[in-house]
Amino acid sequence: MTRLTLLATLLLSSPLAQASLLSPFRNDDGSTRWQYVANFSSGVLIILLTLAACILFVTWRRARRYNLELEEIRGQLEQRVKDRTAKLEQEVAEHVVTTQRLQASESYIQNILRSMPLVLVGMNHDGTITHWNRKAEQLSGIRADNAIGRNLWSIYPDVTVTPRHIERALETGEAQTLRYSQAGSFHMDITVYPLENYSEPGVVVLVDDVTRRVVTENMLIQHDKLSSMGELATAMANDINTPLQAILFDLRSFQSILDSNRLFPEGSPQSNEAERVQHLLHNAAKNGRQVESVIRNLQQFARGRSGEPEDANVIDILEHSLVQANEALSLPDAIPFSSIQIERHFDPDTPLAPCYVTELQQVFLSLFRHAYQSLADKAAQAPAEFKPTLKLYAGQSYDSLSLRIQHNGIGLTSEEQMYLFEPYLHSGNSDQPAAGADKRLSFAYFVITEQHKGHMAVTSDPAVGTTFHLQLELL
Missing domain, CATH: 1.10.287 (Helix Hairpins)
Structure with missing residues (x-):
């Protein structure tokens, strides 16, 4: 409407337009026919108003249509937002549930690993510790916080596993098994497992206490x-x-x-x-x-033996075993057992001890046989002034009965002491028996430690002699 008004104004404002347009509204004498002017102006104004009304109606219809379309688009957008929000909420809920399950699974696995009765140590290829369970803490005395992220051999240099074992496990892809034993104390099975389908090469070391x-x-x-x-x-x-x-x-x-x-x-x-x-x-x-x-x-x-131990005088059993040794022990071309000087150091107040008499006699006889062999060997090598001597000690030590059998024959080396009570092979080649296996005292050790629930040990020096230490519980 504004444009039409402006156009009309321009047309009417020009002299030519005024001359051509106003001629019908003038009389012959040049006077203005105001009635015609008013009627024409009213008609033009009505037409203009009608056009303006039509334009406004069309514009309103368009605006309404646009508004309806916008409302529809807005509704669609709101629905999409609602759908997307609901989907996000569902995804978030599922993610929360998945996270909780993962956390629960991880916690469960961690609890299993920490509660395992085996020592479990996880390491990468260069020996850096990635896992250290509770049993490893108890065995080593090192907390997991102080172990994880550090090199195994820097914090526990005495471990039996070496870097070569880890390299061999990673190279071959097969588990490596080791045996670590200390006779009379513990026996450990050590297995190095390579990790499979893992981004970084690593191994898991399991240490199983198989002593029992x-x-x-x-x-x-x-x-x-x-x-x-x-x-x-x-x-x-x-x-x-x-x-x-x-x-x-x-x-x-x-x-x-x-x-x-x-x-x-x-x-x-x-x-x-x-x-x-x-x-x-x-x-x-x-x-x-x-x-x-x-x-x-x-x-x-x-x-x-009988089913239950009986209270007996161990000194009498020791003396009876000496009589048996005098009668039974002999070697060709060697000193007789009766020529060995026996020194007795017995506490007169030695109490009775619960024991199996027959088995204890066999233990003493085995020890006397072992001592006799060492004394005979040294007598064959030593000068004439050598006096083979066997010293016997017995007495109460707190709530136990302490016994010692000492001789001045050829003593035992460190290796012989280590495997004296061990009945199994100790060399790397399982086809070869241990040296001096016929001089072992595994049966005597078994009788003292297992049947009598006591203790047995040996101290020795090749140049001085050997002492066997026995301890029997009195209660």
Whole structure:
């Protein structure tokens, strides 16, 4: 409307337009026909107003249509926003649930790893610790906070696992198994597992304390040995005893004949041989009685022990074992056991101790045999002034009975001391037995530590001698 008004104004303002447009509104005499002017102006104004109204109506319709479209678009946008908000809320809720599950799973896994009865150590390829569970803390005394992120060998240099074990596990992709043992204390199985499907190369080290299993296996082996020895002792004793008794009976009969002078009458040429034959018979009878004593010991051992330990005087058992050693221990071309000087240092107030008498006798006899071998070897090498000596100590120490058996024979090396009580192979080659396996005291150690719940140890020096330490509980 503004444009039409402006156009009309311009047309009317020009002289030519005024002359052409106003001519119908003038009389011949040049006067203005105001009635025509008013009517024309009203008509023009009505037309202009009508046009303006039409334009306004069209504009309103367009604006309404645009508003409706905007309202529709706005509604669609609001719906999209609502849908997107609902979807985001659902995703957030799902993410929260997933996060909680992941946290719960991680916490559960961490609790499993921390509560494992095995030592678990996670490491990357250069030995930096990534995991350190509670058992590792207890064994090493190092907290996980102080271990994670540090090199294993810098904080625990005594560990058996070496960098070469980790490299071998990563190179081969196979687990590496190690065995670490200290006889009489503990046995550990160590396994190095390479990690699979992991972004960074690494390994997991598991340390399993198998001491109880090894002790149980040792017990089974020793029980089997004991059973086999009992059966063998019974068979040997029964097989030997019958002909031995016949031989002893014949010896006593022949000696009786000699004593009666019926075989070699006095004054006969053979009477001079009677004394010599009598001496030979006496020695044969003495040796026969020694064999008979050995058989009785074998039979006593074969009968085994009772179900419960009995209170006994350990000093008496020790003395009886000395008698057995005098009768049973001998080596060809060596000093007899009876020539060994025995020094007794016994506390007169030594109390009775609960024990299995037969097994304890076997322990003492095994120790005496071991000592006798060392003394005989040193006597063969030492000068004539060497005096083989065996010292025995017994007395109460707090709530235990303390025993020591000491000799001045050839002592044990550090390696021999380490494996003296170990029944298994200790070399890397399982086909080769340990050196000096026939001189082991694993059975004696088993009887003291497992059957009597006591303690047994050895201290030795090759140039000085050896001392066996035994401790039995009195309660």
